[in-house]
Amino acid sequence: MVSEFEPGAKEHSKPKNPDKEDGSLGGIITICALLIALGASTGKAGVIVVLSLVAMLFLHELAHYLVAKRAGMKVTEFFIGFGPKIWSFRKGETEYGIKGIPAGAYVRVIGMNNLDPVEIQDEKRTYRNAKFHQRFFLASAGSIMHFLIALILLYAVLVGNGIKVDDSEWSVKEVLKNGPAEQMGVEEGDKIISVNQNPVGSWPEFVSLIAGSPNELISLEILRDGTAYSLKGQLGQLDNSRENQTEGTGFIGIARSKFPNTRVNPANAIIETGQEFGYLTKETIFGIGKFFSPAGLGDFFSDVFEINAPSSEDGLSSSIGNEEGRVVSVVGATRIGTQLTETGWPGLLLFLATINVFVGFFNLIPLLPLDGGHIAVAIYERIRSRKGRRYYADASKLLPLTYAVVFILIVIGVSAIYLDIADPISL
DSSP states (O other): OOOOOEEOOOOOOOOSSTTOEEEOHHHHHHHHHHHHHHHHHHOHHHHHHHHHHHHHHHHHHHHHHHHHHHTTOOEEEEEEEEEEEEEEEEETTEEEEEEEEEEEEEEEESOOSTTOOOOGGGGGGSSTTSOHHHHHHHHHHHHHHHHHHHHHHHHHHHHHTOSSBOTTOOOEEEEOTTSHHHHHTOOTTOEEEEETTEEOOSHHHHHHHHHTOTTOEEEEEEEETTEEEEEEEEOEEEOOGGGTOSSOEEEOOEEEOOOOBOOOOHHHHHHHHHHHHHHHHHHHHHHHHHHTSHHHHHHHHHHHHTOSOOBOTTSOBTTGGGOTTOOOOHHHHHHHHHHHHTTOHHHHHHHHHHHHHHHHHHTTSSSTTSHHHHHHHHHHHHHHOBTTBOOOOOGGGGHHHHHHHHHHHHHHHHHHHHHHHHSOOOO
8 A cells, every 4th residue: 555646647638617526426425335335344443444544645645735736836636546536626727536446545746757748838837847855845745744643643642541551550350260260269350469478560470470380389469359368279280391391381270451551641752752653663664674675575475375374283374473574455454453443542543653654664665656766866866966957867767667666566465465365464
């Protein structure tokens, strides 16, 4: 899913009515029918995710549009989607509308390169004749918008819900029937505060204390309805022979409650927003680099051609371990986003923040037709310009590479869609 501003094409003649609407009630009905069908198959959460992604694409293109208009460039089209036109209207010199394939969006600015013919009177309003800082800012505006959206979403989650969890705040959610905990007298809602007089701070500390005492007699101190109680009993043992360990692991038979999130006050959230954004940035850049490495592409296409991998003894696919960092299509992203949205609004906002950071950096890859390719060309032209004489890059020399990039992106996109349908990722 890539949203970018497209190179301008030869401008079509204007209709007699500059504000004419091009479209019918049928187009609107089609869009509504698609949303109803989506809601029927994925529920309200799926509709929310799709509309959020569409809004993200709109804001990306709005950034390009506003910068282009501010610089005096001529914008002839502003569309959500690609392919056949569903509905549009013209206001002034720009046509706005929706197309049938919701795989992106675009703003059409005239004169993107030397291969783009324009009317003589419009030459001064082309992208190619704009100043360097205007071309650079226009090309990077979409990614900047994505980063701003991500920062706002991260800040909202930190203040309204919190991202980090407090693993010291937990209680017994469930007690295994006839397990060691039930035999000791542990009940749902109890808070375990010590094991063998060793204070229990976090859940990992508790797990470590239990795991290291298989079949041993232990004492627990619990807090129940504000009153402390002491319990004693013997732990069980899990068989670790499959992991080639000579000793077993202690087993008590309880499930914990969900860790609460830690909210951040508005002032501190500014700093933590930057930290969370930095973490997402590092993970995104590393992930993109890893995926487009020979090994990463090899693993991806191996997954595509080996969908029917044998299952392990516990029923999990043997490829589960390779799903971390797997590139997903719009289909996969919608499914994951729907699952996260069903957990509550923080899940949706964190999902959207992650998607925005990814799309922002992906679009900065310095290859046409991505935004980063236009930035690279603008910088190259700046370097080659001398003594006030502007250098213009020959776009025809870049066409073979551009076509190759488009072909690779299409192959990866189609493969990702197939993989997300045949072997979907579930959280």
